[in-house]
Amino acid sequence: MPFNTTHETDSWNSFLSTPLQEDDPEIYELIQKEKHRQFSGLELIASENFTSLSVMEANGSPLTNKYSEGLPGARYYGGNEYIDQIENLCRVRALKAFRLNPVEWGVNVQPYSGSTANFAALTALIKPHDRLMGLDLPSGGHLTHGWQTAKKKISTSSIYFESMPYQINPETGLIDYDRLEENSLLFKPKLLICGASAYARDWDYARLRKIADLHGAYLMADIAHISGLVAGQEANNPFELCDVVTTTTHKTLRGPRAGLIFFRKTKEDLETRVNNAVFPSCQGGPHNNTIAAVAVALKQAASPEFREYAKQVRANAVALADALNGYGYRLMTSGTENHLILWDLRPLHLTGSKLEKICDMANITINKNSIHGDSSMLSPGGVRLGTPALTSRSFKEQDFVKVAEFLHRAVQIAVSIQDKASSKLMKDFVVACQDNEEISTLKNEVETFATSFPMPGFDPTSLVPEESHDHY
Secondary structure, eight states, X not given: OOOOOOOOOOGGGGGGGSOHHXXXXXXXXXXXXXXXXXXXXXXXXXXXXXXXXXXXXXXXXGGGGOOOOEETTEESSSOOHHHHHHHHHHHHHHHHHTTOOTTTEEEEOOOSSHHHHHHHHHHHHOOTTOEEEOBOGGGTOOGGGTOBOSSOBOSHHHHSSEEOOBOBOTTTOSBOHHHXXXXXXXXXXXXXXXOOSSOOSOOOHHXXXXXXXXXXXXXXXXXXXXXHHHHTTOSOOGGGTOSEEEEESXXXXXXXXOEEEEEETTSTTHHHHHHHIIIIIIOSSOOHHHHHHXXXXXXXXXXXXXXXXXHHHHHHXXXXXXXXXXXXXXXXXXXXXXXXXXXXXXXXXXXXXXXXXXXXXXXXXXXXXXXXXXXXXXXXXXXXXXXXXXXTTTOOHHHHHHHHHHHHHHHHHHHHHHHHSSSSSHHHHHHHHTTOHHHHHHHHHHHHHHTTSOOTTSOGGGSOOXXXXXXX
16 A cells, blocks of 8 residues: 655654754764774774674664563563564574574573673672672773772672672783682682683683582673674683673674673573563663664674684784784783783883873774783773774784784884873873874874775765864
8 A cells, every 4th residue: 555645744843854964964074074083093992893884774773763661572562563573583693693502592682781781690690799700800801890999899790799809810911710719719709700801812611610610609701802703603602601691792793882691591590580680670671773783793693704704803813913922012911812912011111091192193093901910090001902893894914914013103102202201191291292293104104004995884985084174
């Protein structure tokens, strides 16, 4: 039956079908500038990636209009017949992407992010003031794994639960499993969390399972950083031994920004506990547009092409690590076996925040990162590098050798400027950076190199050249 739209749009609704460029040119222009920044730079933040056009189309779809509290088939609103199909399809694809038996495993795809997924998982698994152990933040762990300082509980995971961290061995940079087991005998945790945001090696899930079993504790893996490698069979499989597995969807998994919680359906009613923890305990209505985009990304993650991508991510990380080692730099664990590198700048008497600043000026995006033994999170002794995003731009090993050369030059510039600055303070360092010709030369070379590679998700040919951007 053909549609017969006879009513005209009222004046107060006139802008509802206006394109962004016309309706809000200020926001449109800022988006264009961000597109240019992504295309013209080297994105080396390990927790970022470039998602696909199809993921962005789903994420920007009219699905954002629909409210759907509850699970498929048990919503608190009407009109969810297609939303239910989308969420169910997303759940099926999540299990398929990680090769999971639906009789044994279930998944909740509603978490808004990795942090909310983790708090919902904790809510499901343990009670307030129960004890948990997670990798210490300065050892490469994550805020949501129980981080606190001597003076303040930082994360909800330490505010609402009792936390005792485990750490790496400062000599090897590897997780000290022996000390973890020894401390667990004193602390007696109810939950053991494995997973990291800045750890360059894989995990010994069998050893962790053994330690958890000593206390009848749950074992939860947060694979936010490595879920794409797990899906691509380029990392150890946490699903073999863990009770709950959480992940973000936008890092190596290359989807939109969201979270997933996988749970063993056969263990202690975890299905009901996890689902109730997500809603109504920790969230309201799910973001249906994002769930659709996650479904698209998970379909891609189950493909042979994605497995090749995951393999290349690891190969590129090794190439970058080898090249930096060749310049004589100190890397934690001396290298990597996943997608990231933790670079210790302390032998150079240089902070990660200063190298990050120089790299920003040269269109290289990295992030400062604490190294075991650091006392300041704002001015830490290292930086974290990752290869997922540039691998999505078809960078290969030889290209990361060139990236290492750019990073080496950035370090040399940073050390030189620090020597000339009037103090060790960041504000004086920034002043000393002004009108530095070496930074300008490096930036031009980086942009020429970066723009020679394809850009996923959008067409860069229509972007306005950098010179016209008034904020440079």
